[in-house]
Amino acid sequence: MDAFKLLTRSTKLKPSTSTTSSPLPSAGKAANPQLFGTADVQSNRKRKRQNEVATKQAAEERNDEFEATQRLLFGGSHSTSGTATAPAGKESKKSKNSKKDAPAKTDDTQEGSDSEHEVQGVTMDESERRSILKTHKIKVVDLRDLEEILAEKTDDHDEDAKTKKQKKRKISKEIASLSKKKQKEARQVYPEPLTTFQDLRKKYQISRKLAENIAEQGFTVPTEVQMGSLPLLLGNTSFSKTPMRDGHEPDLLAVAPTGSGKTLAFLIPLINKTVKYHRENFGQREITSIVVAPTKELVGQIVNEGRKLAIGTGVKITAMRKGMQVVAHAEKDEEEEDSSDSGSEFESDQEEDGDKSAKPNGSKKSGNLTKSDILVTTPLALVNALTVKDTEETESLPSVRHLVLDEADVLLDPLFREQTLAIWTSCNNPDLGISFYSATMGSSIEELTKSILESRHESLNAKKRPLLRLVIGLKDTAVPNIQHKLIYAATEQGKLLGLRQLLHPTAAIAPNEVRLRPPFLVFTQTITRAVALHSELLYDIPIEAGGSSRIAVLHSDLSETRRSEIMKDFRKGEIWIIITTDLLARGVDFRGINGVVNYDIPTSSAGYVHRVGRTGRAGREGGVAVTYYTKEDIPYVKSIANLIHASEKLQGKEQTVQKWLLDSLPDLSKKDRQDLKRHGVKARAASAKFKHDIKQTGQARISTKSGYDRRMENKRKGAISASRNRIQQSSSAKATVDSGDEWNGLDD
Numbered sequence: 099m100d101a102f103k104l105l106t107r108s109t110k111l112k113p114s115t116s117t118t119s120s121p122l123p124s125a126g127k128a129a130n131p132q133l134f135g136t137a138d139v140q141s142n143r144k145r146k147r148q149n150e151v152a153t154k155q156a157a158e159e160r161n162d163e164f165e166a167t168q169r170l171l172f173g174g175s176h177s178t179s180g181t182a183t184a185p186a187g188k189e190s191k192k193s194k195n196s197k198k199d200a201p202a203k204t205d206d207t208q209e210g211s212d213s214e215h216e217v218q219g220v221t222m223d224e225s226e227r228r229s230i231l232k233t234h235k236i237k238v239v240d241l242r243d244l245e246e247i248l249a250e251k252t253d254d255h256d257e258d259a260k261t262k263k264q265k266k267r268k269i270s271k272e273i274a275s276l277s278k279k280k281q282k283e284a285r286q287v288y289p290e291p292l293t294t295f296q297d298l299r300k301k302y303q304i305s306r307k308l309a310e311n312i313a314e315q316g317f318t319v320p321t322e323v324q325m326g327s328l329p330l331l332l333g334n335t336s337f338s339k340t341p342m343r344d345g346h347e348p349d350l351l352a353v354a355p356t357g358s359g360k361t362l363a364f365l366i367p368l369i370n371k372t373v374k375y376h377r378e379n380f381g382q383r384e385i386t387s388i389v390v391a392p393t394k395e396l397v398g399q400i401v402n403e404g405r406k407l408a409i410g411t412g413v414k415i416t417a418m419r420k421g422m423q424v425v426a427h428a429e430k431d432e433e434e435e436d437s438s439d440s441g442s443e444f445e446s447d448q449e450e451d452g453d454k455s456a457k458p459n460g461s462k463k464s465g466n467l468t469k470s471d472i473l474v475t476t477p478l479a480l481v482n483a484l485t486v487k488d489t490e491e492t493e494s495l496p497s498v499r500h501l502v503l504d505e506a507d508v509l510l511d512p513l514f515r516e517q518t519l520a521i522w523t524s525c526n527n528p529d530l531g532i533s534f535y536s537a538t539m540g541s542s543i544e545e546l547t548k549s550i551l552e553s554r555h556e557s558l559n560a561k562k563r564p565l566l567r568l569v570i571g572l573k574d575t576a577v578p579n580i581q582h583k584l585i586y587a588a589t590e591q592g593k594l595l596g597l598r599q600l601l602h603p604t605a606a607i608a609p610n611e612v613r614l615r616p617p618f619l620v621f622t623q624t625i626t627r628a629v630a631l632h633s634e635l636l637y638d639i640p641i642e643a644g645g646s647s648r649i650a651v652l653h654s655d656l657s658e659t660r661r662s663e664i665m666k667d668f669r670k671g672e673i674w675i676i677i678t679t680d681l682l683a684r685g686v687d688f689r690g691i692n693g694v695v696n697y698d699i700p701t702s703s704a705g706y707v708h709r710v711g712r713t714g715r716a717g718r719e720g721g722v723a724v725t726y727y728t729k730e731d732i733p734y735v736k737s738i739a740n741l742i743h744a745s746e747k748l749q750g751k752e753q754t755v756q757k758w759l760l761d762s763l764p765d766l767s768k769k770d771r772q773d774l775k776r777h778g779v780k781a782r783a784a785s786a787k788f789k790h791d792i793k794q795t796g797q798a799r800i801s802t803k804s805g806y807d808r809r810m811e812n813k814r815k816g817a818i819s820a821s822r823n824r825i826q827q828s829s830s831a832k833a834t835v836d837s838g839d840e841w842n843g844l845d846d
């Protein structure tokens with residue numbers, strides 16, 4: 099059903115060139131999920147492939163000649179196998195032949211693949227790696243001290259203390275002589291990018307089942323963050339000129355645009371490592387990986403995504419729930435274990451996944467321990483589970499070897515920092531690897547990470563891994579494939595009018611104006627305002643289009659069940675518009691959202707990046723981000739205007755934020771910036787602190803009517819709509835079927 103047609107009061111609207119010519123995100127998945135340089139790289143790859151084929155043919159011809167000569171000289175057959183310099187083409191033929199004779203490999207417990215032998219050795223040279231990384235705007239930097247990086251590049255085997263000291267001095271001298279630019283260059287690393295998902299099996303020997311699941315999900319081309327990070331986290335450590343010592347995989351800070359596939363980028367390595375762990379430890383199951391995310395919605399989503407990838411691998415992924423036990427307690431009995439594990443909507447899925455093979459760790463006291471490999475949690479849920487009631491101490495999780503912080507900047511923000519750091523500390527295995535993912539990451543996060551890694555190294559004698567930063571595109575910018583609209587609405591009433599105009603355009607729109615088709619999200623600053631806006635718009639959707647059931651409000655005061663019902667109905671296409679707070683600003687992936695409305699401005703530029711990033715996911719074009727601002731917002735809007743300006747400049751698009759506006763908007767002091775982040779725009783904050791201001795300005799109110807009038811009016815409209823609904827139920831169902839342009843919800 100075309101929701102927009104039904105919302106439009108005038109049926110005589112002229113189609114807008116700006117929207118009809120480009121496909122909408124809700125139309126389906128993009129042909130290519132990559133954001134940068136696709137055409138260049140494909141032609142590079144094609145050229146490379148052509149070169150490879152030509153070289154291979156030439157080598158085969160040369161080799162045939164060589165073999166013929168050998169036969170003439172020595173008689174009989176002569177094999178080139180075993181010689182290190184044997185031409186690649188011949189090697190490849192041989193492995194193909196041996197493949198025919200080998201017994202069929204069917205299960206995950208068998209290492210490697212036949213085809214891996216075909217590609218081993220066919221790695222990219224540095225210039226090719228650099229060129230692909232550059233075209234895809236993938237930048238990897240080693241964040242360790244330069245001394246450490248340079249020392250590693252110099253081989254120091256069998257050195258005595260004296261020469262070590264000399265070397266240190268030499269390196270310090272060398273660094274002092276380097277210009278800033280050269281020092282920067284020395285930090286750059288050029289890992290081999292993953293150009294196709296098939297290479298995961300061929301080059302990195304990932305689990306066969308996992309590789310099949312990736313293909314089954316329809317993922318064919320890796321996104322940039324996957325291209326850059328998967329090789330680093332799947333054990334190919336030879337990314338710098340010198341291979342990493344001890345084959346350590348790095349700790350990773352990954353900054354990549356919203357909707358660019360970061361979830362898959364961390365789930366694939368985690369699942370693969372768990373498969374390996376099961377293989378090496380006879381199916382023993384214990385929590386070896388933890389993923390921390392800031393909201394329950396995001397936790398549920400990561401678990402779902404992970405479970406689809408883990409089908410048939412024996413890897414169990416669990417969402418942390420209240421009452422779950424994650425560390426062993428001898429005194430609890432098995433009965434409790436069953437009751438705490440049952441009732442989960444996820445548990446039954448897992449059974450269907452065929453995950454019945456692995457047994458809990460029998461050697462340890464199991465109690466009602468959660469039987470899981472990868473635990474996905476919000477910070478508070480896990481900290482609560484780890485806190486010993488009597489002593490308030492936090493228990494440790496020595497089995498955990500991999501910790502992932504999704505939306506890391508918010509997890510390390512003062513809001514969650516204490517809890518996140520408590521989890522990090524409780525993961526006291528010296529081998530722990532940690533990775534951070536977000537679309538935005540301040541430099542303070544890097545500093546904090548470095549100092550914690552350093553102190554862990556000292557206190558736990560933890561392995562020193564390299565800390566790499568992977569950045570895709572321009573750091574801390576909005577996803578490049580969406581259209582931004584910053585609209586001055588002057589007053590609260592102006593915003594309401596503007597939003598209604600977006601919902602029901604009554605006149606033809608100019609080519610550069612936006613038209614927003616459902617499904618979309620509307621963000622407000624507070625729960626109170628979200629609820630008020632919802633009540634204001636509840637009856638704006640015509641009954642023929644489904645009426646009030648099409649619009650919902652979602653915030654953290656609702657029960658968990660209600661929250662997940664709304665999410666589900668939105669995905670199914672039954673709800674078209676969600677009015678929400680920043681609860682849905684991060685991580686949540688409704689793939690085909692057509693737009694985002696910032697009814698209230700976000701309270702930081704990072705907030706803007708994340709909110710608008712709910713559209714334009716996985717390379718989808720046509721997403722729109724509308725931001726209203728009033729005169730109260732003027733002191734705060736510059737950073738958003740700058741961000742939009744930078745994004746449009748980067749895309750080479752027409753600038754919609756005029757220079758005169760950028761120049762005239764005031765800058766915000768650091769203190770005001772922090773204040774805004776904590777409390778939002780004072781005039782519409784709900785906290786007691788600002789009650790006085792609110793009373794004075796009346797800005798926190800959305801409706802122009804009193805609460806009583808509004809309720810009475812809604813009751814009356816509700817009664818009318820319910821009776822109309824009954825009458826129209828059958829005809830409306832027919833209309834849905836009849837509509838040629840049907841919208842069937844979002845991909846899951």
Ligand SMILES: Nc1ncnc2c1ncn2[C@@H]1O[C@H](COP(=O)(O)OP(=O)(O)OP(=O)(O)O)[C@@H](O)[C@H]1O
Binds near residue numbers: 316685
């Ligand atoms: N290689 C791929 N090809 C096509 N689609 C992909 C690929 N990788 C991920 N996706 C899809 O892209 C969407 C966005 O992925 P994901 O939620 O991981 O983004 P993200 O980078 O974590 O975004 P955010 O910063 O908003 O959390 C998902 O629907 C996911 O299934």
